[in-house]
Amino acid sequence: MKGRYIAGIxxxxxxxxxxxxRAxxxxxxxxxxxxxxxxxxxxxxxxDIDETANSISMALREAQSASGMDIRSAYVGISGSHIKSTESYGATGIKEKEVRLADIERVTDAASAIYVPLDREVLHVLPSEFIIDGQDGIARPLGMAGVRLEVKVQVLTASHAVLENxxxxxxxxxxxxxxMVFQPLASALAVxxxxxxxxxxxxxxxxxxxxxxxxxxGGTLRWADVIPVGGANTTNDIAVGLKLPQQEAERLKRRYGAGQEKVNLFETEESIEARSMSGKPKxxxxxxxxxxxRMRMEELFELLKEDVEPQIIKHQPLCAVITGGGSQMREIAGMAExxxxxxxxxxxxxxxxxTVLxxxxxxxxxxxxxxxxxxxxEREGGDLIKENNPFSDSIETVKRAMTEQGRLLARRFFGRMRRFPAEDA
Ligand SMILES: Nc1ncnc2c1ncn2[C@@H]1O[C@H](COP(=O)(O)OP(=O)(O)OP(=O)(O)O)[C@@H](O)[C@H]1O
Ligand SMILES: [Mg+2]
Structure with missing residues (x-):
């Protein structure tokens, strides 16, 4: 089969x-x-490492048999409220009076040199803007003339133990x-x-x-946070509150759940039949x-608002985009608005x-x-700061195709990533 294959989990x-x-x-x-x-x-x-490994194996087997391929490595999404973002800054002299890859690496390294406690690790360093001789707002500094290069970055750190497990x-x-990729970065790229x-x-x-x-x-991440509340909390509330098995609570949530009061999904139903703990109808x-x-959703949105509002005031975004399984609840966009x-x-x-799915x-x-x-x-194909990329021919084809469809991604979005020892070797 022709093309470049990539796996993500x-x-x-x-x-x-x-x-x-396949690209x-x-x-x-x-x-x-x-x-x-x-x-x-x-x-x-x-x-639980064993249980997680077991679930991963099952997904792997399914994907292998569906693709007929032997999958050895994948880009891995990571989330959890242990992930924190901090702003940082770095500066360096431009060696040859023209910005080279080495200058960008040096200045980004300088900006990454923040205090990281022993139990934490840097996950991403995402440049938000470069400054050359006082001129700010530069997205692509490579090849530009100047003597002093500065960079503002977002540093995302994660718990060492969580990454390790x-x-x-x-x-x-x-x-x-x-x-390992911070999950919302990945979601953002897709939506x-x-x-x-x-x-x-x-x-x-x-x-x-x-x-x-x-x-x-400006094509990059400015801020991020993880709230440890999700759809499972709603399901659990239903199960506890109505004394139902989790599965049944989940079914009722998906079938009848809605974010806004004005949508009355129950007009035609006086009562809903569910299966009780003992298996009898209830x-x-x-x-x-x-x-x-609604109570759980309101709690979630209250936490979200408290978190996001200062950022909305600071950055004046055009909109919010909700995604993930929970965004499938009816009328949830209206509630979020x-x-x-x-x-x-x-x-x-x-x-x-x-084409197949x-x-x-x-x-x-x-x-x-x-x-x-x-x-x-984007990482493998169009590495943003690689001057001599050995794969450039095939990458050019892919990139051209993507540009034609308006799909070329914001290059600046990517930073320098956590690389595993196995990869460095
Ligand atoms: N139609 C629906 N209405 C309401 N909730 C839904 C619906 N479909 C899925 N969900 C909820 O979405 C959640 C799962 O979303 P998703 O698959 O994005 O989670 P996840 O990626 O496994 O979890 P996390 O990202 O938090 O680790 C579940 O709580 C599920 O109940
Ligand atoms: Mg998820």
């Missing part, structure tokens, strides 16, 4: 999804996906991490439009275990169910397509997995 608290994509003239084509319910994770973090789970399943990246957008990935918020502007009152869902005070739309992974991938719960592939494509 989204290890979520609800499901694990391993996707395989070709038409952009990125998803050729296979293995999705299984996830075990061993809580709020985006591994709490994730890595061990992957290893046990026989999969190598090409890179944000170019103008949103440039002029500003808040990405909200509503997962099962966490709700991840990230603000992008009548549920629609207002009771609705109240439980009410809380955040800016337009909100639901983000589908539109930057990829699939067709519409299945156009689902917000696959945003992170699809984004990991785009991330990998």
């Amino acid at each position: 989204d290890i979520g608290s609800t499901k694990i999804c391993l996707m395989v994509g 070709g003239r038409e952009g990125l084509d998803i050729v296979a996906a293995g999705t299984v319910p996830s075990q061993g994770l809580r709020k985006g973090v591994v709490i 994730l890595e061990r789970s992957l290893e046990r399943a026989g999969l190598k991490a090409a890179e 944000l439009k170019d103008e949103e990246f440039q002029q500003g957008a808040v990405l909200v990935d509503m997962g099962g275990g966490t709700t991840d918020a990230a603000l992008f502007k 009548q549920i009152s629609p207002p009771d169910l609705s109240r439980i869902i 009410g809380w955040l005070g800016i337009p909100v739309r639901t983000g589908l992974p539109d930057r990829v397509h699939s 067709r519409e299945t991938v156009r689902d917000p719960q696959y945003a992170a997995a699809a984004g990991l592939l785009l991330y990998g494509l």
Whole structure:
């Protein structure tokens, strides 16, 4: 088979999804996906290595048999409230009076030299802007003339133990991490439009275990935070409040849940029939169910607002884009709009397509997995600061195809990533 293959694995608290994509003239084509319910994770973090490894193995087997390929390594999404973002700054002299790759690396290294406690690690260093001889707002400094180069960056750090446990789970399943990628970065790549990246957008990935918020502007990440509340909390509230099994609570949530009061989904139903703990039928009152869902959603949006509002005031984004499985709840965009005070739309992974899986991938719960592939494509194909790329021919073809479709990603978005020893060797 011709083309370049890339694998990405989204290890979520609800499901694990391993996707395989092929980069070709038409952009990125998803050729296979293995999705299984996830075990061993809580709020985006591994709490049981064996269970996590087992779930990863199942997703891997599914993706391997669907693609007929032997998958050894993948881009891995990582989330959890242990991830923190900090701003930093670096400066250096420009050696040859013209910015070279080495200057960019040096200045980024200088900016990355922040105090990182022993139990934490740098996950990404994302340049937000370069300054040459006092001239700010420079996106691509390579080849520009000057004597002094400065950079402003966002440094994302993560708990060492959490990364380590994730890595061990992957290893046990026989999969190598090409890179670990902050999940909302990946989701953003799959769902944000170019103008949103440039002029500003808040990405909200509503997962099962966490709700991840990230603000992008000028083609790069400006701020991010992870709220340890997600769809699983709503399901749990329903299960506890109405004394139902988790599975049944989940079903009722998906079937009847809605974000806004004005949508009365119960007009035709006096009561909802559910299966009780003992397996017997049980009548549920629609207002009771609705109240439980709404209370949890309000709590979530209150936390989100508290977190995001100062960033909205500071960066004035065009809109917010909600994605992830939780964004599938009815009328949730309207509810989010009410809380955040800016337009909100639901983000589908539109930057990829699939000849075999067709519409299945156009689902917000696959945003992170699809984004990991785009991330990998951009990292391997069009490395932003590689002067002599040995693969440039094939990359040019892919890039041209992507540009034609308006799909070329904001190059500046990528920083220098956490590389694993295995890769460096
Ligand atoms: N139609 C729906 N209505 C309401 N909630 C839904 C719907 N479909 C899925 N969800 C919820 O979305 C959540 C799962 O989303 P997703 O698959 O993005 O999570 P995840 O990536 O596994 O978790 P995380 O990112 O938090 O680690 C679950 O809590 C699920 O109940
Ligand atoms: Mg997720």
